[in-house]
Amino acid sequence: MGILSWIILGLVAGALAKWLMPGKDGGGWLATMALGIAGAFVGGWVGSFIGLGPATGVNLGSLITATLGALILLFVYNKFLR
Template identity: 50%
Template sequence: MGILGWIILGLIAGAIAKAITPGRDPGGILVTMLLGIVGAVLGGFLGSALLGVGLGGFFSLSTWLLAIVGSVIVLAIYHLVRSRGHRAHG
């Protein structure tokens, strides 16, 4: 899958992750898109490294699940970092 495929996958996975992650999202649509792309890459890396699951093509279920899980992880970390920053300044 090329870079354009990763970007599209990340955008969609980020939107899905935002929809299933509880709480108010501290970032806007641009932040969500970037986090989705990072999450898709992270999910692919973790799937390969920890589970031995190779990434399939764009339409592979394992690719989508790994991208969504990666996006949820990145979004959760972002929520933690942002909430700590607000408490420290609030």
């Protein structure tokens, strides 16, 4: 997957995670992209253990996997690092 695909997937997944997670979150577009890209890695890692598979491109399965990973990261950030 190319860098542009990771950025697009990260932006969409990070925005979805921030929209789905209740509460006030800081950060702008760059933080949202970083959250989504890191979420794609975390989601792919967790997804490989439970049978969902990794984030492999800009498609619905990868978007769901990346968004779930971003939700995990956002939850950890809000509960433990804030």
